Amino acid sequence: MTHPRFACIVGARPNFMKMAPLLRALGAHPGVETVLVHTGQHYDKNLSDVFFEELEMKRPDVSLDVGSGSHAQQTARVLERFEEVLQNAAAEGKPFNRVIVVGDVNSTMATTLAAVKLGVPVAHVEAGLRSFDRTMPEEINRILTDAVADLLFVSEPAGMENLRNEGHREEELKLVGNVMIDTLLTLLPKARSRDTLARLGVAPGGYGLVTLHRPANVDRPETLGPMLDVLAETARRLPLVFPIHPRTRARIAGFGLADRLDAAGIVQTEPLGYLDFLALSSQARVIVTDSGGLQEESTVLGIPCLTARPNTERPITVEQGTSTLVGSDAAKLRACLAAVLDGTYKQGACPALWDGRAAERIAEILVES
Ligand code: UD1
Numbered sequence: 001m002t003h004p005r006f007a008c009i010v011g012a013r014p015n016f017m018k019m020a021p022l023l024r025a026l027g028a029h030p031g032v033e034t035v036l037v038h039t040g041q042h043y044d045k046n047l048s049d050v051f052f053e054e055l056e057m058k059r060p061d062v063s064l065d066v067g068s069g070s071h072a073q074q075t076a077r078v079l080e081r082f083e084e085v086l087q088n089a090a091a092e093g094k095p096f097n098r099v100i101v102v103g104d105v106n107s108t109m110a111t112t113l114a115a116v117k118l119g120v121p122v123a124h125v126e127a128g129l130r131s132f133d134r135t136m137p138e139e140i141n142r143i144l145t146d147a148v149a150d151l152l153f154v155s156e157p158a159g160m161e162n163l164r165n166e167g168h169r170e171e172e173l174k175l176v177g178n179v180m181i182d183t184l185l186t187l188l189p190k191a192r193s194r195d196t197l198a199r200l201g202v203a204p205g206g207y208g209l210v211t212l213h214r215p216a217n218v219d220r221p222e223t224l225g226p227m228l229d230v231l232a233e234t235a236r237r238l239p240l241v242f243p244i245h246p247r248t249r250a251r252i253a254g255f256g257l258a259d260r261l262d263a264a265g266i267v268q269t270e271p272l273g274y275l276d277f278l279a280l281s282s283q284a285r286v287i288v289t290d291s292g293g294l295q296e297e298s299t300v301l302g303i304p305c306l307t308a309r310p311n312t313e314r315p316i317t318v319e320q321g322t323s324t325l326v327g328s329d330a331a332k333l334r335a336c337l338a339a340v341l342d343g344t345y346k347q348g349a350c351p352a353l354w355d356g357r358a359a360e361r362i363a364e365i366l367v368e369s
Helices: 013-027 047-052 069-092 106-116 137-148 157-165 179-192 197-199 221-235 246-254 258-262 276-284 293-301 330-342 358-368
Strands: 006-008 033-038 098-102 124-128 153-154 171-177 209-210 238-245 268-271 286-289 305-307 323-324
Touching: 006 013, 006 069, 006 106, 013 047, 013 098, 013 124, 013 179, 013 246, 013 358, 033 069, 033 171, 047 276, 069 106, 069 171, 098 323, 106 137, 124 358, 137 153, 153 157, 153 179, 157 171, 179 276, 179 358, 197 276, 209 246, 221 238, 221 246, 221 258, 221 268, 221 330, 246 258, 258 268, 276 293, 286 293, 286 330, 293 305, 293 323, 305 330
Parallel strands: 006 033, 006 098, 098 124, 124 153, 153 171, 209 238, 209 286, 238 268, 286 305, 305 323
Antiparallel strands: none
C-alpha cells in the first residue's frame, strides 16, 4: 500500500495502552499516516488525559466527545459521529484505507460498524477472545467486531481457535502477541522508579492491589456487599490498595456501603494513572481484580492474580499464567489468599509472543495489507 491512511480508534481507559505502541510502530514506517480518533467514552482526567501524557502518545486528531450514557445511547452517538468523520475524509479526497480498533469497549464495536457499512475495512487488535458469557457487554462487542472486521490480530492461541470455530478464513487471522504487554515492558523501569508506594504508605511485596468495576460485581448490593466484606477481612492480614473506578464509587455510595471500606488497612484512591498503577501492580504481593487487562499484566509480572469473575476470555492467564478464577466466592478468595500468604500459590509462565514486539509485527502486516 503506498501512503496508507489509517484511522486509529481509542475510547476508554484500556484502549490507550494498546494503541500507544501501535501508533509508534506505524510511525516508524515512512509514508504511513495515522489519524487518532478519541470517541470520548472516557473523559475524566484520570481515566483519559493522564494516559496521553504518560504513554507519550500524540493528542487525538479528532474528538467525538460522546461521553457517558446507556449502551444504546453511547453506541448510537459513536456511530453517527464517526460515520461523519469517515464521510468527510472521503469528501475531502483523503479517504481512510483502514480503521484500526483495539479491545472490546463500546467504542470498538460502534466505530467498526460505522466503518464496514461505508466499505472501509477494519483491523481488530485483540481479536478472538471469548468468555462465552453473553451477559457481559464486552462479549457482545467482541463477537460483533470480529464478525465484520477482515484482519484479526490475536494475542493467544485460544483466540485463533475461537475465530476458526466461528468460520473465519485462515488468511484473516494473525497470531501476533499482546500489544498491551509492549507498553508494560517499555514503561516498567520508569514505573518502578516512582515514589508511588511510599506515597501510599505500603512496602514492596507487602500489600495487595484491588480493582473492581464490572457490572456483574458492582451493580447489585447483594454481590458488592459481601465482596467488600472479604476485602475488609483480608486487610487485617495484608494491607490493600484499592483505586476505585467511578462506576464502583457511585455504586458503593448509592447502596450505602461506604462504611464497609473504612476498615483499617484499606487504602482507597481515585483511579490512578498508568505509571502509578504499574508501580503498584508490579510490586504487589497479590492482585484481586475483575479487569481483563490486569489478568494479562499480572501474568507477565509473575504476580498472583485472583480474578473475581466466573469465567475469562483470556484462558492462557489461568492455564499458563498466575491467575485463578475465584468468581464472587468469598471462601475461594479466602483460600487463594491464604495460599499466596503461605507461599504455596502456583507459579506462572509468560505466554509466547508476549515479548514487547507485538505492535511491530502488526505494523508490518498493516503496511503490507
Ligand atoms: C468501560 C468498558 C469496559 C472497560 C472499562 C474500563 C464498555 C461496555 N465497557 O466500562 O470494558 O473495562 O471501560 O474502565 O465499553 N464515568 C466517569 N468518567 C469517565 C467515564 C465514565 O465518571 O470518564 C462513569 C459514568 O458514570 C459512566 C460510568 O462511569 O456512566 C461507566 O462508564 P462506561 O464508559 O459506560 O463504562 P465503564 O464501566 O467505564
